[in-house]
Amino acid sequence: MKFLENKATVMPLVAAAAMLTFGATQASAQGLFEMLFGGGIKRAPQGDFPPPPSRNGPKYKAKPNGGSKRSGAVQISSPSYYTYKSDPLVRVNFAALAATPGPRMPLPEIVEPAKPQDAAFQPSSATNAAFHEAIAGLDGYELFAEKDIAKALVAYYSANPDFIWVTGTSANSRAQDAVRVLGEAASYGLTPADYLVEVPEASASTGDADARLKELVRFEMALSARVLRYVRDAQSGRVDPNRMTGYYDFPVKPLDMEGVLKTLAHTQQVRTYLESRHPQNAEYQALRVELESLQASAEDEIVVDPKLLLKPGQSSPELPKLLTKIASNLDDEMGGAYGETLARFATGEEYVPELVPVIEAVQKKAGMKGDGVIGPRTVAALVGASKADKIQKVQVALEELRWLPSDLGSPRVFINQPAFTASYIDNGEEKLKTRAVIGRTTNQTAFFYDKIKQVDFHPYWGVPQSILVNEMLPRLRRDPGYLDRAGYEVVNARGKRIPSSSVNWGGYGANIPYGVRQLPSEANALGELKILFPNKHAIYMHDTPQKSFFKRDMRALSHGCVRLQDPRGMAAAVLGTSVDYIAEKLKHGHSTEDVTRTIPVYVAYFTAWPDMAGNVEYFNDIYDRDTRLQQAIDSTEAVRSPAS
Template sequence: IFIILTLSCAYQCKKSNKGTSTENGNEASRRNAHPMADVTIDSAQTKKYLQTYRERQELALGIKRFYTARNYKVAWVAEKGPIPHAEKFINRLEHADTDGLRPKDYRIDELKNLVDKARSSGSDEDITNLDLLLTTEFSRYAAQLNSGITRFEKEETGWLVKVAPTNYDSLLNVVLTDNSADPFVKVEPDHKEYAQLKKALNAYRSFASSGGWPLLSGITKLKIGDTSEQVVKLRERLTMTGEFRTGAANFFNPKVFDRYLEIAVKEFQTTHGLDPDGVVAGKTLTALNKTVNERVQQMMVNMERWRLMPKKFTPTYFLVNVPEFKLHVYDEGKEAFNMRVVVGKEFKSTPIFSDKLEYIVFSPYWNVPKSITLEEVLPAMEKNPNFLNKMNMEVVKGWDPKKAMVVNASQVPWANIEDERFDYWVRQKPGKNNPLGLVKFIFPNSNNVYLHDTPNDYLFNQVRRDFSHGCIRVSDPLHVAKFLLKDKPQWTEQKIKEAMNKGEEQYVNVTKVPVYILYFTTWVDNEGKLQVRDDIYGLDKALAARLGA
């Protein structure tokens, strides 16, 4: 009996081994005859796949283009299975929050499952499903990271900066042929400001994970010489963010607000656009008591704005950062100079957009907006018939400022002023009291916004400078004019000054320069310090809500 059982077991084992060997051999021969890298995706399958989700439909053209160029061969799978880029990409998605994106927005678990299936079974269906999902998720990720989550909501967010579209299929080809440790870094916006904010974001996230910084309580004011438990918290708070240098503490009594702490407070105030008086009160106290998570959200919002920017700047351009109240002028890729500006009030906000500066107007007229004519000028004319002469104003007929004809104000049908066809305007003649000053710089746009001089120079001494009706007043118009006319040697500084003070309007064309009117409330400066500004128009809050930040 024992011999029979032994022979029977031996036979069964041999039969079983033979079957396994044959099965493995068939699989091996199938793969040798039909390598994974040669698997093709049916075009009809691709079309159906792309219709499944709205996001896929938005990106469908690029995905179709990508596979058509490859004759529908898989891109993410090689001879022995998924290429390393697949794992690297999934890892990128898992850490999408380092770029201010949300990992939960991506189908990470499904991707991991398909990678396992492709490795274990290697069936054509699993390979094509994996390849399609990797490509579509890459397209979604690249679109969000490279062009912005809110790229289709610019009207709603008020961000009307012009950008050229990105071909994500071309970007994917670049990434898949890059064998560096992190080829997907090429998807990130190619602006150093974005990379700097990303680094700061992750540093502040570390602060948050360790409990954040202490908040000040029970006080309305702290200044040098004060003694308080809150001084200890203040010193700790400023040490975390780098304004207070370790080792500069008051060793005799850490509760004393000493001169070293005052220096740190002044630095904090400077980097937050506040009056650097060294006193912790009012806006300074409010800024200090913003939580780490609030600052993290602010960085995420501003990183999104960089994603909505053009991929590259031209060597020469103007950039107005509205919350900073500053104009930055770049030449040959570097900042040539900057100056203070005055921007629109909250209820007359300066719009966020881009265009090209085309010409200068020396000794400009000021065309009074109809709203101001209706609300201020006409009532003043009724009270004082000599009002227009007193204010150096006149009435003209015609839309074209170069062809407008001066008319008698008493002959104008002012009752029809709100009619769209009403073509009479009040304008102020050139002169030192003209609200536009002695020169304006025009980049034609539907917002009727431009850069200009002002007779009210004292406003540039204010820390917060949102006083205009939307246009942007520059503190040094002569410098701007000299820069724009530098390629016209006949326009010497003396000639420019004469044109500004001549009292006769003069138009001068210039080489077109891109102008960006932007809205950044936090950024890292050239010294590596995080700069923070007030959300003067409430745009941060609105964008954060759309991002789900």
């Protein structure tokens, strides 16, 4: 669908057609404004600034701030975070299995005897009969599992009344393989106790046969339940991110649990199958390697207060530790320039003027602004996080990667919010990496993925309702003609342009029946281009006139969208063309161009993430999301801990 803004003269006609479809009600007016001003794509982003909506709620919530609706006290609030509550486990109801008819005995036939370890894969009437006999041992058995797992367990064994993990009177080799994989869960950042199953001891030559059969059938059910939990956790993660906050938006990954058990009942490659349920990408593997390395390493003896703030002339007992850490990491060039200075002041607690050039130099080497002020970002860059903090960041990153597709795709665009960067990756090579500005803590950028749709040159900015209500409306009540003078257009519910000064802005609260857009210009909030990937969060990548923001180390400064330091380079990359072509397009005013290839874009949030060489880098948790995810994981662990 082409942009409707290309010719202003067609707007009334389009608006009239739209009104026949949607009606001229106030409720439909905003939908019309989105179609007219939102970049020409239904449900397209509305601007740089709106925060993403709650997944299961209205797009924005009107929050009274005291006073009446017409007094101007109404605000449109951002999405919120929720206290994560895991669903309780349920007791598996084995009554349906007991009611399943036994197998019919077939006519005798001559068959080649099955190998002992293949018996589970070649069900026979004899093993069926043994399984039906064993079902009685489930009477009174209290096995707890997630509701969908409990349902799948009963459904599978009702349709397939046979053992998977038991051959004869013992746990078979496939069971041993499965138990080993479950016991290695920690190497994936998972908790082995969540999948713990006690394996029956090897069968003795004598003993109570009924008791043994009872023990085996209970082991069979427990192992199947924990294998299903493991597969689901490996594929999708332990927590549902969409239940944590309205800032998260991930599609459900379907999982045929009965199919999982059916596959395991017909393959001898149990380990291979279970390990294949994890994400199969280089980033996941690099994080696993980092986790293993961290778990095997010793704690760093030098630990500097991560909240240290020290300016020249001030003193702190943390300074000598920081200087020692800097001295231990000096290369030949830095050592030649500053080694003597560091040695002279190594034990002093006062931040003397002689040390300022040293700090500035190491800050710049770490990619920071060399201002000489020692703060949390400097400490993090020069000292790094503690071993415990790094382990937690890696475990959180592994969990978050399970929310994404196993194959991240190539080419792709990857935005990592805590790193304040956006990258274009193709065929395993990072062909473009640019600094980015993301949402402020009060206007956070969402975490989701989508597909690049188009590039908009010299874009209009459709002002979202949140910005119009929260930021513009107070001024418009004092100065109704402000929009007319500032390069904006106002359109009523019929698509007709009207003067801003003619609107009684004081008569509206959170629901304003007018659309507002900023015309293309050097002052336009979106700069010279924007890159669209239609999503309900109204987020996209774009240029900005505020170039100075890219010089800052902490770049959580926007209203929610992602501003790029090199928007032309990113536009050229996704369009598969050159920067010169982009420059030429910009000479001809407003236009759009579709992205014809499939290019996924990840608006991601990882405080631990590997570079293209597999080296894991660590970043500050700017939105405190790691803490919230850990709370959700803890909630899940608490529910699972009493499970039998």
